[in-house]
Amino acid sequence: MATETDDSTRRDFLMIAAGSFAAVGAAAGLWPLIDQMNPDASTLSLGTTEVDLSPIEEGQAITVVWRGKPVFIRHRTAEEIEAAKAVEMDQLPDPLARNANVSTDALATDVNRTQTGQEKWLVLIGICTHLGCIPKGQRIGDSKGEFDGWFCPCHGSHYDTAGRIRKGPAPRNLDVPTFSFVSDDVLRIG
Amino acid sequence: MAHQSTYQPKPGLDKWLDDRLPVMRMAHDTMLDFPTPRNLNYFWTFGGILTFCLMVQIITGIVLAMHYTPHVDMAFASVERIMRDVNWGWLLRYTHAVGASMFFVAVYIHMFRGMYYGSYKAPREVLWFLGVIILLLMMATAFMGYVLVWGQMSFWAATVITNLFSAVPFVGEPIVTWLWGGFAVDNPTLNRFFALHYLLPFALLGVVGLHIWALHVPGNNNPIGVDVKSKKDTLPFHPYYTLKDGFAIAVFALLFAMLVFYAPNYLNHADNYIEANPLQTPPHIVPEWYFLPFYAILRAVPDKFLGVVAMFGSILILFLLPWFDTSRVKSGTYRPLFKWFFVIFVFVCLGLGYLGAKPAEGGYLTMGRIFTTYYFLHFLVILPIIGLIETPKKLPNSISEAVLDDPPDSGGAQPSGAAASPEKRL
Ligand code: HEM
Ligand code: FES
Numbered sequence: 108m109a110t111e112t113d114d115s116t117r118r119d120f121l122m123i124a125a126g127s128f129a130a131v132g133a134a135a136g137l138w139p140l141i142d143q144m145n146p147d148a149s150t151l152s153l154g155t156t157e158v159d160l161s162p163i164e165e166g167q168a169i170t171v172v173w174r175g176k177p178v179f180i181r182h183r184t185a186e187e188i189e190a191a192k193a194v195e196m197d198q199l200p201d202p203l204a205r206n207a208n209v210s211t212d213a214l215a216t217d218v219n220r221t222q223t224g225q226e227k228w229l230v231l232i233g234i235c236t237h238l239g240c241i242p243k244g245q246r247i248g249d250s251k252g253e254f255d256g257w258f259c260p261c262h263g264s265h266y267d268t269a270g271r272i273r274k275g276p277a278p279r280n281l282d283v284p285t286f287s288f289v290s291d292d293v294l295r296i297g
Numbered sequence: 298m299a300h301q302s303t304y305q306p307k308p309g310l311d312k313w314l315d316d317r318l319p320v321m322r323m324a325h326d327t328m329l330d331f332p333t334p335r336n337l338n339y340f341w342t343f344g345g346i347l348t349f350c351l352m353v354q355i356i357t358g359i360v361l362a363m364h365y366t367p368h369v370d371m372a373f374a375s376v377e378r379i380m381r382d383v384n385w386g387w388l389l390r391y392t393h394a395v396g397a398s399m400f401f402v403a404v405y406i407h408m409f410r411g412m413y414y415g416s417y418k419a420p421r422e423v424l425w426f427l428g429v430i431i432l433l434l435m436m437a438t439a440f441m442g443y444v445l446v447w448g449q450m451s452f453w454a455a456t457v458i459t460n461l462f463s464a465v466p467f468v469g470e471p472i473v474t475w476l477w478g479g480f481a482v483d484n485p486t487l488n489r490f491f492a493l494h495y496l497l498p499f500a501l502l503g504v505v506g507l508h509i510w511a512l513h514v515p516g517n518n519n520p521i522g523v524d525v526k527s528k529k530d531t532l533p534f535h536p537y538y539t540l541k542d543g544f545a546i547a548v549f550a551l552l553f554a555m556l557v558f559y560a561p562n563y564l565n566h567a568d569n570y571i572e573a574n575p576l577q578t579p580p581h582i583v584p585e586w587y588f589l590p591f592y593a594i595l596r597a598v599p600d601k602f603l604g605v606v607a608m609f610g611s612i613l614i615l616f617l618l619p620w621f622d623t624s625r626v627k628s629g630t631y632r633p634l635f636k637w638f639f640v641i642f643v644f645v646c647l648g649l650g651y652l653g654a655k656p657a658e659g660g661y662l663t664m665g666r667i668f669t670t671y672y673f674l675h676f677l678v679i680l681p682i683i684g685l686i687e688t689p690k691k692l693p694n695s696i697s698e699a700v701l702d703d704p705p706d707s708g709g710a711q712p713s714g715a716a717a718s719p720e721k722r723l
Contacts, residue, residue: 141475144489150479170576175481177576234481237601239460240453240578260580261457262596262657278601 155297157289160228168245170233173296177233177241178284179257180294183268188226190255191217191269199280200272206283215280220269222288230286230294231270235259237277242266257281303330327513332531333538334519336700340414341517341538342545343407349546350400351505355498357393358442365445367491369484372447373572391561397439398564399553401587404432412618413639415627416518422619424511427504429615434501436588436612441494443585447487448569453582455482455490461595464605481575521699522627523692530696581656589653590646594672596657597665607669614676621676623684626692634687635680642675 156173158180163169168181183191196202196214203212204219213219221229235242237259243249244257244266252258252265254273259266264275271280286296304322306315315322364383366375379386408428411417417425444455459476463469478485516525525531532538556563564586568579584592594611598604629636649668655661693699 144475144478144485146474146477146479147485150483150485172576175479175483175575237460238457238463240457240582241576259578261453261578261582276596276599276601276604 155295158294158296159292160294161292165227170245171296173284178296179229179231179233179245179270179281181229181231181245183227183229187255187268188217191220191267191271194267194269194271198273200274201278201280203280204283205280207285208283208287215269215271217269220271220280220283222286225288228294229268229270230283230296231281232284233257233281235261235264235277236272236279236281237262237264237275242281302326327509328539329533329535331513331534332516332525332528333534334517334525334530334696335532335537336519336521336696337517337538337541338520339541339545340406340410341519342542343403343410344512345542346403346546346549347400347407348505349549350396350403351498351501353396354393354400355502357389357396358495358498360389361393362495365491367445367488369447369487369573372445372487376446388557391557393442394565395553395556395561397442398585398587399549399556400435401439403549404435405587408432409643412642413629414518414520415522415622415624415629417619418622418625418627419619420515421511421518424508424515425619426616427508427511429612431501431504431508432615433612434497434504438494438497438501439585439587441490441497443569444487444490445494446569447573449571449573449577449579450566450569450582452482452573452575453578454584455486457582458584459486461605461608464602466602483575518627519696520628521630521693521696523694523696523699526695527697529701583654586650586654589651590649591653593649593653593665594669596653597662597669607673611669611672614673618676618680621680623681624687624689626689631690631692632683632687633690634683638675638679638683641671645671645675 156171156178158169158171160180160182163180163182165182166184168179170177170179172178194217196216199215202215204215206213206220208222209219217226233241233245238261240259240261242252242257242259242264244251250258250260252274254265254267256268256270257266258264259275259277262276264277265273266277266281267273269280270283272278284296286294289295302322302325304315304319304325306312306321311321314320361379364375364379364386366372376390379390381387383389411425411428440454440458444451459473459482462472462476465472474480476486477483478489519525566583568582571579583589591608591611595604595608598607624632624635626632629639645668649665649672652661652665652668657665
């Protein structure tokens with residue numbers, strides 16, 4: 108005959124087993140309700156954008172849209188490239204390249220921020236890494252900040268001519284998206 | 298309810314219903330015969346004013362939703378159509394937009410009232426808790442409502458505020474993508490904000506119900522902070538406080554109407570009459586005025602993650618207020634030291650609001666840092682210490698002693714000249 112303690116542990120076991128089963132079921136039911144808020148298939152499929160670079164003169168910049176985000180493409184002048192190359196790594200608040208085309212631990216040298224042979228083209232996601240404003244510096248007459256690259260007016264972040272954060276609250280360099288050159292004049296983003 | 302029910306159902310239908318669902322009894326006991334301290338001043342009318350505000354927002358909101366289209370291509374135009382074409386649309390939208398501001402004016406006064414008179418102290422901690430939850434829900438609701446207009450300020454407020462979550466270590470970026478339903482603030486974001494902006498006020502209504510329930514268990518605090526001791530200390534809620542609240546609501550509605558009719562855009566931002574453009578940030582983005590103190594705290598901290606922690610912390614710290622304050626005396630009137638620190642605290646909060654609207658640079662930034670530090674010191678250091686070192690003034694024995702037996706020539710509540718011949722005023 109089962110003693111009283113035996114009985115209650117058996118009962119506890121059944122209660123816990125039933126409770127856990129219900130909890131797993133509830134969690135499984137909850138997941139679709141949470142995950143439905145993530146980007147849907149049509150949003151994810153907005154894959155690549157191709158850009159004709161031939162009309163962009165040296166010193167000019169254009170903004171294109173990729174996955175709903177602005178992408179800055181700047182045709183840099185020789186001085187701008189020189190200035191970016193002259194910067195020592197210890198002057199950078201964020202020493203990482205943040206370039207989807209190179210390894211994640213690559214340093215933020217100018218070479219690692221661009222593509223070899225195409226250094227004059229700087230391609231960046233034009234979203235301030237602080238809280239997401241669009242930095243100024245694309246248009247003629249815009250303030251380009253203290254480092255001659257971009258300036259975010261929202262909370263005062265300054266980026267240099269390689270799109271690296273130099274001063275202000277933004278924690279990271281502007282991201283470089285995945286891109287490749289289809290030909291010398293055609294850029295594919297994504 | 299804490300007090301004995303005094304409801305006497307009339308024979309017939311009243312009695313029949315009372316035996317089955319005593320709603321009339323509940324209404325009678327909470328709204329008509331609820332024993333209320335007899336010394337409440339006008340700061341106690343803000344509860345009623347807030348209920349009024351919530352009703353105004355829900356009623357105007359439901360009507361606006363009948364004309365509004367939550368789609369990025371049509372939202373801005375639909376708001377303009379409400380303004381120009383819909384019958385009385387301008388009135389409904391301005392009432393709703395100004396109403397949000399009036400709601401926050403009232404809630405901030407209501408909260409400072411609670412802080413001065415120690416209404417968060419035992420046995421009212423849960424009541425205070427529910428109040429902070431109400432504040433958080435109001436903030437979320439107002440933020441999402443502002444996004445619905447889909448003007449430039451709507452869009453960039455949505456971008457900056459949702460990006461605050463990217464500061465969370467490791468999971469920050471996935472959270473932001475999840476909030477957006479895309480890779481930027483876009484149509485899915487607007488859609489869900491509309492659904493939630495419709496839902497949250499009703500959640501708010503539920504929490505307000507709990508808030509009032511939690512009020513009716515211990516009963517109201519009062520300006521002297523001494524508990525109700527006998528029936529002599531109280532008055533029935535109706536007609537004494539229904540009328541006092543009603544008068545206050547009328548005065549409040551007058552100010553409300555002055556803004557709606559004469560300065561409907563005074564608290565709005567001109568940039569929000571430009572349709573949202575995801576490729577261009579306006580040169581000066583500022584949040585709605587009621588978020589400015591928190592925005593100043595965000596910007597005072599030079600680190601992104603810590604800035605976000607400080608901003609949310611400045612609200613969440615309110616939950617712990619009942620334990621930071623070590624004084625057993627409730628009312629600031631009897632706390633000579635606390636009184637002055639309370640005045641400084643109010644000044645610091647207003648100062649943070651002023652600084653939140655200024656560019657975060659130079660002297661403004663320095664002041665922002667000083668004020669932010671003080672804000673936290675007030676809770677973490679000043680309140681615990683003054684509670685320990687201060688000698689409170691002698692408390693009256695009861696509410697009725699304080700307000701009814703005030704000797705006429707003691708120079709107490711009235712100037713002696715006026716009190717010397719009170720009969721002349723009749
Ligand atoms: C706690 C209560 C509420 C608050 C604080 C609040 C706040 C706001 C704010 C600040 C705006 C932007 C106003 C503007 O600049 O035009 C807004 C817009 C809107 N709200 Fe609410 N709201 C509340 C309740 C509701 C409810 C219950 C509904 C619907 C059932 C609603 C529907 C709308 C709609 C459709 C708009 C967009 C049209 C417009 O711009 O006026 N709101 N709300
Ligand atoms: S969003 Fe660019 S500095 Fe804050």
